[in-house]
Structure formats: C-alpha cells, structure tokens
Amino acid sequence: MNALVISLISVGRKGLAVDVAVPGPDLALEDGLELGLGEVRVRGSLDAIDTEYLFRGHITGAYAGPCDRCLTECAAPFDYEVAWLFEEAEARREVAGAAGGDDVEIDAADDDRMFVFEGNELNLAVPVWEELVLQAPSKHLCRDDCRGLCAHCGADLNQGPCGCKRRNNGDGNKGLSSLADLFPDLRPSSPEE
Ligand SMILES: [Zn+2]
Ligand SMILES: [Zn+2]
Structure with missing residues (x-):
C-alpha cells in the first residue's frame, strides 16, 4: 500500500495536511534507476481549488552512496520546495475541447507543475519521483572540494599527501608518469610547493 496515494474524500475545506515518510526504494517508478535514497519525507498541504487540487510543500531526505571521487560513504541532504497542480483527467479533456486549443493549460501550468488524476485518488508518488530524478545532483561528493x-x-x-608525486618525479615508474601526461585531469590536484 502506497502511503502517497491520497483519498480525495479526506480533503476538506481547509485542505489536507500531508506528512508522509516512505523508504526511497519504494518510490522508484523506473527500473534500473538507483538514486541511493534513504527515507523520503513529503510534507505540505493539499487544497481543493474548484475541480483541481494543489499540493504545496517540501520533499526532504538525502541521496546516499559512495563519493564519486574518494569512495567514502556519504549522504547529500536535500530539501525541495514543490508546488503541483492536479487536474481531473476528464475535466481536462473537456476544458481543452471547449477552449479549442491549449491556452487554458498553458496559463495554469505557468508556475505550478501539472499532473492528472482519475477517480477519487491522487498519487503523490509520481511527482515526488519526478522531482527527485530531475533534481538529482550529477555528482555525488562527500564535500565540494x-x-x-x-x-x-x-x-x-x-587525509593528506601520499608522497607519490615526489617519488614519480625521480626515477619512479616512468610508465605511469607518462600515462599521467596523457590524462592531466587525473593528476593530484594539490599545487607543488
Ligand atoms: Zn570524497
Ligand atoms: Zn599516492
């Protein structure tokens, strides 16, 4: 049972407060995409606006895994502010038909991200996952530097210099130092003293 599926009957006049924590792996809607997520918490409020629903809130959690550079296990916390508009699938088709174009959709979707729901349920897992995939950092580092x-x-x-550089400048391994010339990016980044 997905805790992010909201029954719209529970959305009252003052809206519905949402505060749900789900294990990251449960959110993965696409096979093979591993974001290394721990627990993801979704907090905010869901409000009915005519026939539509607006969710505003925060997604918090952390991407976890080995650092891309030093392989140390580390976590990169995130806190995304989100606003999603949900439109009933049938109503959306009617409005689009009556307007004879997509003007209506464009101005509604200007700021808020728009999603469609059907029936009496709305699944927050879809926009949550989309947000996490879109915002996932391209590099996972224990620290920027x-x-x-x-x-x-x-x-x-x-942990400090390893001493390789000095040795390689002497009669060290010529093969490796010429390889380093081909891949300057792989050189130790500390400036020579
Ligand atoms: Zn690192
Ligand atoms: Zn070394």
Missing part, C-alpha cells in the same frame, strides 16, 4: 584518491597508490588524499 574532495581531493579524491591518488591515481597511483589509491590513498585518500583528503
């Missing part, structure tokens, strides 16, 4: 691992010895450079 993570120094990553030494390309030669694998030492975590956040």
Whole structure:
C-alpha cells in the first residue's frame, strides 16, 4: 500500500495536511534507476481549488552512496520546495475541447507543475519521483572540494599527501608518469610547493 496515494474524500475545506515518510526504494517508478535514497519525507498541504487540487510543500531526505571521487560513504541532504497542480483527467479533456486549443493549460501550468488524476485518488508518488530524478545532483561528493584518491597508490588524499608525486618525479615508474601526461585531469590536484 502506497502511503502517497491520497483519498480525495479526506480533503476538506481547509485542505489536507500531508506528512508522509516512505523508504526511497519504494518510490522508484523506473527500473534500473538507483538514486541511493534513504527515507523520503513529503510534507505540505493539499487544497481543493474548484475541480483541481494543489499540493504545496517540501520533499526532504538525502541521496546516499559512495563519493564519486574518494569512495567514502556519504549522504547529500536535500530539501525541495514543490508546488503541483492536479487536474481531473476528464475535466481536462473537456476544458481543452471547449477552449479549442491549449491556452487554458498553458496559463495554469505557468508556475505550478501539472499532473492528472482519475477517480477519487491522487498519487503523490509520481511527482515526488519526478522531482527527485530531475533534481538529482550529477555528482555525488562527500564535500565540494574532495581531493579524491591518488591515481597511483589509491590513498585518500583528503587525509593528506601520499608522497607519490615526489617519488614519480625521480626515477619512479616512468610508465605511469607518462600515462599521467596523457590524462592531466587525473593528476593530484594539490599545487607543488
Ligand atoms: Zn570524497
Ligand atoms: Zn599516492
């Protein structure tokens, strides 16, 4: 049973307060897309506006997993402010037909993200998942200036210099240092003293 499925009968005149926490993996609507989510909390209020429903609130949680650079397990917390408009599928078709175009849809969807529901239920899991996928950071880092691992010895450079650089400048491994010339991005980023 999905806790994010809201029965519209429970939405009163003053709206419905929503505060639901779901395990991240339960939200995944697409197979194979792993966001490394822990618990995701959805808080806000759902209000009826004529035949439509407006949800305004926050999605909070954290993306978790190994840092892209140093592989340390870390979590990147998020707090997204959201506003979604839900329109009944049948009403939407009628309005679009009567207006003879899509003017109506465009001005309603200007600021709010728009979704469609059918029957007496509305599923918040769809926009929640969409939001999380859209906003997922392209890089998962333990901190913005993570120094990553030494390309030669694998030492975590956040703990301090590993000493490889000095050795490689001497009679160290020529093969590896010429490889480093081909991939300058992989060089340790600390400036030479
Ligand atoms: Zn890191
Ligand atoms: Zn090293």
